[in-house]
Amino acid sequence: MIEPAMTLANRLRAGETIATAWSTLAGPVLPEVLVRAGYQAVTLDMQHGMHDFASVVQSIAAVVHAGGHPVARVPVGDYATASRLLDAGAQAIIAPMIGSVEDATAFVSQIKYPPAGTRSWGPGRAMELQGVAEGQAYLMSADAETLGLGMIETRAALETVDDILAVDGLDGVFVGPADLSIALSDGARCEPSGEEVQQAAGRIAAAAIRVGKIAGIYCNTLKDARRARDMGFTFISWASDQAIIRAGVSALLDPFAEG
Template sequence: MLHARACRVDTGATAVPKCPRRRSRRGAVHPRAGRPSGSASLSVFREPYDFAERLRAGETILSAWSCLPGRHVAQLLARAGYPAVTLDMQHGEHDFASVAATIPAIVAAGGTPVVRVPVGEFATASRAVDAGAAAVIAPMIDDVETARRFVAQIKYPPLGERSWGPASAMALAGVTDPLGWLETANRATLAFAMIETRAAFEGIDDILAVPGLDGVFVGPADLSIALSNGAHVAPSAESTHAAAAKIAAAARAAGRIAGYFAPSVEDARTAQAAGFTFISLGIDAALIAEAGRAKLAAFEAGA
């Protein structure tokens, strides 16, 4: 089911239909209402840090994609209704200082912070979750060994080797009990491996079997380049959607979450129909440009 806040996003293209507000487990209808603290269960995490369990329950959650550095635009996207905002350190302009400043701003606006780290920078992934990221996306994960090295930096023992230093993350999640955090953080903090190369596509079942890996995230542009041997970049092509659907099916079979970078509303709907539940829709710079063009066109139409 599509998250209620996701249903209100204006993408500048085909409108995502409105739908009823999601009701919390305690019966409150406000989509940003907090949840009571507990101990050794995921109830120790207040919204928006219930992200992991909502995805595991099959809820579709949309994320804005943030490339512009600084907290202001990312926070505005969360306030606009995006349930999650992904900060891009790979192709975007966010460095770690920008990420550390922007994560609390997203949370303050009621959104869930996600970070995509640069290729191979798994130490940065560890810093991102310590700063409060609810999920980390690691690009260009081609094989089992690389996936294991990534997971090791995201998860505490016995799943990984994450070092202890979660003060910022605990504060943002509303957790005061260190043991409660330790007992639940591995399940509540998500590790996504990007599947965007031929090697990853062909080895998807082995990658999905890595302990501690919560899901995969498809980059359709790179995947289309890889599967065509460099003949084209076609993220919206039928062949790309067909390959992505196989990845989603493999993720479901393995009990993992399937994520997707959707270039358009139509691509997002196709991805959702294929079984993807964590879907990126809308890049900050493009959304600003679309809004500007629409405003100018509206003025000129009345001239």
């Protein structure tokens, strides 16, 4: 059984900073390798990545067996899949484009058991991966030990972030800086590292911290990741599997090409 103090939820609530790799390439081997190489968590992206339901389910098990925390980002509005992935053992779900209280409420409804939500019962695989033998034990801890993070990446979400964070059962927020940049510039630019977005990210982190909820963010550069940590973000994505591979290849081949 996973020790309660070692769950992703409790580590983040205790103020620990967790770095997650961002997995876009389908298949369980690479997420496992990323954990064994040092990442504490891997986020499996179904929205823009190549993952489908089967590859995420396989990758969740691989990440757990490697000693990491599996997280999944579902497609926009696909809250039914969010519930299924919790049943498969995901420890957190990131929901994109949460732009209103209504969006956040609909998301929470699918990922939390009554009375907070309407999640349907069927967590057999999650119980196996967590080493929980009794359904009652899982039921009593599931809502606290599985996280729902709503992505703040639109002008409407930024303007109502306090109301979104007030939704009972939403565990925190996750900043999508690319879409937020596009939204704030009315489609004129995509500058996730730009000052306007970084200032907005700081406001979002502060709002989450004020109410004791989790603040997460996707970072495109090491500078962004360090700045996010200084802002108070504790769940930080840096970097994607494709970026890691490119950086590794360059580190190997560039010195060789130079002779």
